Amino acid sequence: MSWELKAEGEDTRLPQIYAVSGAVSGGGEGGLGAWAAPVDGVIREQLERLQRLVERGSPEPAKAGK
Template identity: 45%
Template sequence: MKRLLFALAAVAVAGAARAEVTDRSPAGFEVVEKATIAAPSSKVWDALMRPAKWWSSQHTFSGDAKNLFIDPAGCFCERLKKGAARHMDIVYADGATMLRLSGALGPLQATGASGHLSYALKPVGEQTEVTLSYDVGGYVKGGVESFATPVDKVLGEQLARLKKAIETGKPD
C-alpha cells in the first residue's frame, strides 16, 4: 500500500511545475520554470496571450488581474485608475512556440534592473512543455540577487496558474 501511495505521489508531482533559480550574483540572476500542460500548444499560446485570465491579482499594481492585457503593439500592460503600467515589451513572438519580452517586473521597475522573460512552448503529443526563463541584471542597491528567490516564487505561481487555467478552466 505504501508503494502504491508513493507511486501515485510521484506521478502527481511529475506533471507539476518545476522551478529553480539557476544562477545568481550581485549583478543578476536567472530563474527557470517548467511545466507540462495537458493541452495542444495552440491552446497554450492563446491562453498565454490573455494574462487577465490566469495571472494572480496579488501580483498586479491595480489589485485586479482583469486589468492586464497584451496589446497589438506588443505591450504587456495594466490599466490603472489614473494611468497605466507597462510591465514588458514583446520583442519576439512567433505565434506558436516562442514569446520573448523585455522589461522589469513588479518592484524591479523601481530599480536600475532590466530583464528578459521568455516562454518556450514545445508540443509533445497532445501536451505542451512550457519553459519560462527570466534573466535579470542591472543596478540594484545591495545587489539584484536578493530578488531572485521572490521572483522565482512569483513566476512559478504564475506558470502553475496558467497550467491550471488551461486544464481546468480556473486558475485558482
C-alpha cells in the same frame, strides 16, 4: 523574459527564461541575488495558475477535500 510552447508527445511544455542584470542602488545585502527567490516564486505561481486554467478551466487552486 521569454516563453516558448513546445509539443512533447500529447503534452505541451512551457519553458521560460528570465534573465536580469544591473545594479540595485542603496547598498544592502545580496544585491540582485536577494531578489531571485521571491521573483521565482511569483513567476512559478503565475505559471501554476496558467496550468490550472488550461487543464481545469479555472486558475484557482482546488478546494481542500474536493
